[in-house]
Amino acid sequence: MDEHPAMPRDRFPQELIAFYGLTRLPREGGWYRPTWAGPERPDGRPEGSAIVMLLTAEPGVFSALHRLPTDEIWHFYRGDPLTLFLLTEAGDAGGGTGAGDTAGAGVARTAVLGPDVLAGQHVQFTVPAGTWMAAEVAAGGSWTLFGCTMAPGFTFEDYEHGEAGRLAARFPREAARIGALSRA
Secondary structure: OOOOOOOOOOOHHHHHHHHHOOEEOOOOOOEEEEEEEOOEOOOOOEOOEEEEEEEEOOOOOOEEEEEOOOOEEEEEEEEOOEEEEEEEEOOOOOOOOOOOOOOOOEEEEEEEEOOOHHHOOEOEEEEOOOOEEEEEEOOOOOEEEEEEEEOOOOOHHHOEEOOHHHHHHHOHHHHHHHHHOOOO
């Protein structure tokens, strides 16, 4: 059972925010806290990094479309399943080639993080470098606690925020979902 024995399920996310000292994640959305950063490399980036993150099913609470230049491993911890929406540019094995990409067909897919691995959910899932990604609590759920790990580590300079119009032009069949999982 995911609830604290003395806590109603709908209050538990607030307790997790307080317990972990989570703060709002700028632009992307949700609540997060960095939990580890490895030694600094010659390029100024950490060798690796890890965060703990919480999303709820409240309106507007989701991880907005973005991409990173290195693989990111997502880890499910507890709560309801998390839906990862992934967009891969045409011709890429996993990622795009930059903000100036020309329009073209791409591949959209969904992965679900959650405890039911025998039903196809993942407790750990790697998003390849350059893949556009967004996440939200799966339909019918109320909250998800998860983590993300990267090597080399995350820096805000590497974060590329998705633009709904540009992404919808590249992935026209996914325009509605792109709009729902984007932020200005």
